[in-house]
Amino acid sequence: MREMPLAEAVLIPGADDAALWLADLPQTELGARFRVSTSSRLSQEILQDKSRFAALLDSTDIPHPPTFRIDSAADIDAIPFDSLDRVFIKPVNSQKFSDVTGVKGIWVKRKDDLYAAWQKLHDQGFMLMAQEYVPGSSADHYFVDGFRDASGALTGLFARRRIRISPPDFGNSSYCQSIPIDHLQAPVDNMASLLARLDYRGIFSAEFKRDARDGQFRILEVNTRAWTYVEFAACCGVNVCEMAYQDALGLPVTVASRNYAAGAGCVDLHRDIGTVWAQDAAARGPMSRILLQWARAHYHSFRFDDPSPGLSVVGQLLAHRLRRRFGNQE
Template sequence: MPDKPHHSAETADPDAGFGAPAGVVVLGGAHGTLALARSLGRKGVPVWHVSNDTPLPAWSRYLAGHSEWAGPDSGGARAFLTELAGTEGLKGALLVPGGDGEVRFLSQSADMLSKNYRVMLPPWERLKWLCEKPLLYRRAEELGIDIPPTYRFGSLDEAAAADIRFPVVLKPNMGGGDNRFSRAKVVRADDRAGFTDAYRDAVGQIGIENVVVQQLVPGGGECQFSYAALWLDGAPVAEFTARRGRQYPVDFGYTSTFVEIVAEPELVEVSRLLLASSAYHGLVEIEYKRDPRDGRLKLLDVNPRCWSWMSLAAAAGCDLGGLMWDAIRGFPVERPQARIGTAWMYLVRDMVAAAVLASRGKLRPGDYLKSFPRVGSWATFAGDDPVPGLIDIPLTAWRVLTRRILR
């Protein structure tokens, strides 16, 4: 790797009034943001969190500060960050997205924000081909990467009359929206009546051009895989693959509950092809599902941000956050190998997932207990940073009540 700072379109020029990086500012996110704050904080890196959503990371002892804002889609987002850089001494800090809305905002605003911050993301003209699902799936088809069968409709009547193989899933073209459909992330429809109602509802919330309809790939979390990496200037510097052993809910996972590092060379090859097509730059996680009907990996989603099980990287000896920090300071970046078999667990939700699987005869209690010795990191708990783990359950209960049930 080069022994000087990267001068790319994705990072502010270190000579443009910046000295050494002032730290890292993470916008949004929850468990992934907490993982990054801990990873960097243990290295003595100042980490600041800005959020209009969950306060979970703010309880970490490794945060140097926390600020509330109106969110990335507010009209004053750029002005807020400009003022923050001055009042908190953060000029030259690296901005990292923790959520999907923050990804779009940072990529589209990089030129203006680079007067005060470093931004490690491609410009939106390239990044949108990874973030917006219709464009992502078009790019995948061009590159010969498998995707689940995807339906495209121009009207509600066309969708209602289409020849569809059920079950299907409905997804927003990109996450981060503040509406019921976007917050749900995925809606399943098992028959035409359910699909017609769900599709009409989704279109009414975000518009027909923003609703993606795909055949549901069968199988649970054991069929779902991920590629995680740090890329610099269009090339990978650290990467590994992982399998989502369990998820919650078990039939259609809203979130991972047990993830372990596995060797999947095919994932690496396909992911490199996809990311190179956009000259990618920054942290990234790509989700795939192996279709048990044909054994092929199908591309689902690209997350150019912190992700929920990100702490697994450091636990396995491939600290992506720490490597990112070395890179922006111009230090040589090694290519560490993640330890196969190291696992991450979201304990409370994983216990529920395991109980459901056990009741169906798909998981023996003894096999579940064998998961624990492999766990190298937890979603919220850390011995040197216990408070987030203690407040996660009541905080999650409150969010479910106020954001889902009451709404």
């Protein structure tokens, strides 16, 4: 960074490890040259470390799924497995786990499966937890995204609903829609309380799932960085990256209207095609409806006025498929 040909710049993290690194930047010699809107490292660590996040939630009245950190076989013995709905194993550090395993979580049907999965992953150096899977479909996932400035004001709030997911269960949204923020009042209130408790500053994206058993919105995680659908939020009227830029420079932060464009869709097309293809007709619904969604949607990487990024993604996908098909041939 010292060698970069920039007199000054504002940095916005797009990954968990970058967000942690940037939390320390203001205290370094580069802090005056490279500005950032960030929380303390402690706040970042609590939200990113899933076990610390679970412990924080246990001290609040915010609905969340039962979560159990596993440091030894004795911890598994103490888990009330039979009283829980479906159970899966997940990492304390999701970015590292996903990079190595390619998945976000692993199903376990019985306690014996949990022992086996934990031992294998523990031997690879992962710290792990078991969590109850909140019952419901992909369309029961909701997100509260936004920005909290240095004064503690929530200058931007954006709500969206996941419609389809890729891959199933532990994947990311392949198609989602914006919804009015007042449809998620309880999650918004809980999110505001949590961020205030941590004196959080910066971009955030919180995921909730509506529990099919009782209708409560249970918080699953909070991302402390620019998330995948950040441009979609800006297109709908909530530009959190602009807010981060203004806040980092000490400028007045734009307050986004809460009457942003609702009902808009955003698609990660190549993943959504795979999701739709894998669904049966009953789960998918009319194909005409999906084609209409795609026709009207915002796209992650493709723009007619700037096609190069989208074409680059297509090239990478084709290269990946060719390597998988022909890579092992002599």
